[in-house]
Amino acid sequence: MITTEDRARAAMRAIGDTVRDAPPLELTPSAPDLPAAADEVQLGGHRTRRVSLRRPGGAAHPGRRGRDRRWRSRLAPIAAAVAVAAVAIALVTIKDVPNGRVAPPSPSTNSLGPAGTSLSIPGVPEYYVAWIQASTPYLVVRDTATSKQVGEVGAPRGVSLEGIYGAAADDRTFIAVGNRLQDLGEDTAVWYLLRIDPGGRTPARLTPLPIPVQQNPAGIAISPDGTELAVALAGSPATLRVYSIPTGKVLRTWSATVPGQLAVEPTLEPASVAAGSQFTAARELRWSSDGRQLAFAWNSSAIRVLDATAPDGNLMTSSRRLAAIGTTVNKDSSVTCNAAQGWELIAGGQGVICAGSQLVPPLGAGGGECRQRGRTLVGFLEETKDAQGDVESSLADFETECSAYAAYPDGAYIGWSNADASVVIGSLVWDGHLRFGLFRDGRFTPLPALPVSVPVPTGVLIGTYDW
Amino acid sequence: MSSRPPLTAGGSPAGDTDATAGVAALYQAHAVGLIRLAIVMLGDRGAAEDVVQDAFLGLYRNWDGLDDPGNALTYVRSAVLNRCRNALRQRGQRERRDRQDPGPMASESAEAVALIGEEHQEVLAGIRALPDRQREALVLRFYLDLSEEETARAMGVSRGTVKSATSRAVAALGRKLKEGS
Numbered sequence: 001m002i003t004t005e006d007r008a009r010a011a012m013r014a015i016g017d018t019v020r021d022a023p024p025l026e027l028t029p030s031a032p033d034l035p036a037a038a039d040e041v042q043l044g045g046h047r048t049r050r051v052s053l054r055r056p057g058g059a060a061h062p063g064r065r066g067r068d069r070r071w072r073s074r075l076a077p078i079a080a081a082v083a084v085a086a087v088a089i090a091l092v093t094i095k096d097v098p099n100g101r102v103a104p105p106s107p108s109t110n111s112l113g114p115a116g117t118s119l120s121i122p123g124v125p126e127y128y129v130a131w132i133q134a135s136t137p138y139l140v141v142r143d144t145a146t147s148k149q150v151g152e153v154g155a156p157r158g159v160s161l162e163g164i165y166g167a168a169a170d171d172r173t174f175i176a177v178g179n180r181l182q183d184l185g186e187d188t189a190v191w192y193l194l195r196i197d198p199g200g201r202t203p204a205r206l207t208p209l210p211i212p213v214q215q216n217p218a219g220i221a222i223s224p225d226g227t228e229l230a231v232a233l234a235g236s237p238a239t240l241r242v243y244s245i246p247t248g249k250v251l252r253t254w255s256a257t258v259p260g261q262l263a264v265e266p267t268l269e270p271a272s273v274a275a276g277s278q279f280t281a282a283r284e285l286r287w288s289s290d291g292r293q294l295a296f297a298w299n300s301s302a303i304r305v306l307d308a309t310a311p312d313g314n315l316m317t318s319s320r321r322l323a324a325i326g327t328t329v330n331k332d333s334s335v336t337c338n339a340a341q342g343w344e345l346i347a348g349g350q351g352v353i354c355a356g357s358q359l360v361p362p363l364g365a366g367g368g369e370c371r372q373r374g375r376t377l378v379g380f381l382e383e384t385k386d387a388q389g390d391v392e393s394s395l396a397d398f399e400t401e402c403s404a405y406a407a408y409p410d411g412a413y414i415g416w417s418n419a420d421a422s423v424v425i426g427s428l429v430w431d432g433h434l435r436f437g438l439f440r441d442g443r444f445t446p447l448p449a450l451p452v453s454v455p456v457p458t459g460v461l462i463g464t465y466d467w
Numbered sequence: 468m469s470s471r472p473p474l475t476a477g478g479s480p481a482g483d484t485d486a487t488a489g490v491a492a493l494y495q496a497h498a499v500g501l502i503r504l505a506i507v508m509l510g511d512r513g514a515a516e517d518v519v520q521d522a523f524l525g526l527y528r529n530w531d532g533l534d535d536p537g538n539a540l541t542y543v544r545s546a547v548l549n550r551c552r553n554a555l556r557q558r559g560q561r562e563r564r565d566r567q568d569p570g571p572m573a574s575e576s577a578e579a580v581a582l583i584g585e586e587h588q589e590v591l592a593g594i595r596a597l598p599d600r601q602r603e604a605l606v607l608r609f610y611l612d613l614s615e616e617e618t619a620r621a622m623g624v625s626r627g628t629v630k631s632a633t634s635r636a637v638a639a640l641g642r643k644l645k646e647g648s
Binding site: 004005007008009010011012013014015016017018019020021022023025026136137160161162179181 | 490491494498499502503504506507510512515516519520523524583584586587588590591594605606609610624625626627628630631637640641644
């Protein structure tokens with residue numbers, strides 16, 4: 001009898017055997033060299049007008065590049081022109097800074113503490129927890145500013161740790177999820193509270209939690225006060241539950257009444273999202289910083305938001321669409337929210353910031369001035385509603401960003417953002433440079449490398465890292 | 468990490484000899500195998516070659532960041548997997564945007580169809596319809612014959628996850644093939 005495994009092997013061999021040689025290796029990047037830039041990056045501001053790739057007056061200002069532009073606050077007044085769609089969209093791009101992942105943090109943004117203590121960066125979580133891939137994965141607590149290890153947590157016996165989730169407001173509380181390995185039958189999920197106490201006798205302590213969810217979760221989010229846990233469960237119907245962290249009691253349940261999945265990333269087999277992809281489970285759910293709103297990715301096409309205290313009920317009618325995942329085509333260009341590579345709920349649940357990109361059209365007004373038409377810019381995409389709830393499309397002004405484009409359209413990652421998106425920890429990859437650090441007030445400050453082990457993920461930030 | 472200037476293999480500037488030689492040697496030894504891996508994932512020869520070229524270019528650019536050049540194959544294999552995953556994702560997004568039937572995502576290119584025969588097409592379509600993790604575990608374990616440990620390193624997951632993802636993949640594929648027969 002031919003088994004499924006045999007058939008799979010034979011089919012894979014058949015298609016694989018059609019390849020008998022490889023083309024010559026070319027190590028020539030398609031991108032032209034960009035001039036080396038200073039350690040400070042200037043970011044495009046928000047403008048409520050259509051995207052323009054022209055520089056003011058049609059003149060080039062090479063001297064301005066990287067010097068006089070600022071990433072303006074999201075709260076800056078937005079002109080109420082061009083009201084066309086439901087959200088305001090702004091894409092922030094960062095100029096080329098070949099700082100790499102290993103450069104030390106800029107001392108200008110750090111407040112130096114006493115020897116041996118954290119060098120905290122105002123407004124930024126002091127610690128993060130990294131999941132370290134190994135035969136028996138383990139967790140490492142590190143200082144954000146220095147990357148110094150402050151604690152390490154091994155897996156409990158018989159358990160394989162699968163992920164770590166943060167977001168509680170005190171940046172000392174995390175949830176770890178593991179699989180209890182079974183000799184027979186399916187592995188079952190097990191839950192732990194990770195509390196960190198840097199400088200204490202036990203800098204990191206893992207405590208079992210009575211969360212009664214045995215299937216791998218499709219998404220996890222912790223309430224800002226660290227007392228409640230939202231868990232997305234795939235399957236039919238897709239369900240979102242809120243549990244009490246100390247007791248494991250179900251507090252609220254919402255279920256979808258229409259086919260679909262709590263998923264940030266497309267899948268060809270919706271029912272199997274329940275497998276709990278390590279790559280996406282940290283991207284499905286977010287809790288607003290005030291604790292009032294819960295946001296979830298739906299069908300890899302939208303981010304929806306609901307009142308976190310709403311009574312049990314219908315997931316879809318209890319929530320509203322907040323932002324689009326994927327590509328939104330505008331008249332002059334298209335922007336993409338790559339939510340699978342990081343997003344955060346901002347503005348009290350009225351908007352999101354997500355890893356994004358913009359395709360610069362090959363033709364357009366002033367064509368010819370920008371060499372990089374037809375290229376993709378990467379950055380952090382904000383989608384917010386205005387006060388009237390009107391639909392506005394507002395794209396960043398790229399008039400001085402002509403030469404900054406992405407080698408990888410998916411080169412932006414968001415690991416953390418504050419509540420108004422004015423401070424982001426993330427990474428950008430383009431033109432061969434991977435930049436990881438802090439994006440704030442128009443400045444980019446490199447942070448120490450995350451403890452990335454081989455294999456290096458697509459970006460430095462994946463779901464298993466969390467702040 | 469410094470930026471590497473553009474160059475072609477065999478024409479390395481001073482200081483890049485190690486990277487160029489290392490990447491070129493790795494390419495010579497493993498490019499065909501990695502293109503085969505990518506074509507299993509993607510079903511398209513051109514896309515598979517692009518993914519592998521891109522992965523090697525990424526390796527070259529990040530050569531200095533490797534803690535151990537002996538890990539380069541693991542790195543580039545992971546890069547190929549990541550890029551295949553992204554390519555499938557982008558293909559799916561494109562198809563949804565164009566409101567096309569998702570068929571092409573799960574089928575071979577015309578060239579491949581002519582070469583492999585119908586009996587394998589259904590199986591490959593089923594493999595490509597698996598969730599990312601299951602598909603990758605199945606391909607790495609049963610096509611590349613990697614050990615659970617090697618597969619875990621390539622996928623960035625634990626051995627337990629590889630074990631369960633592989634068994635779930637086989638079960639799901641079996642169900643699909645049964646449904647299709």
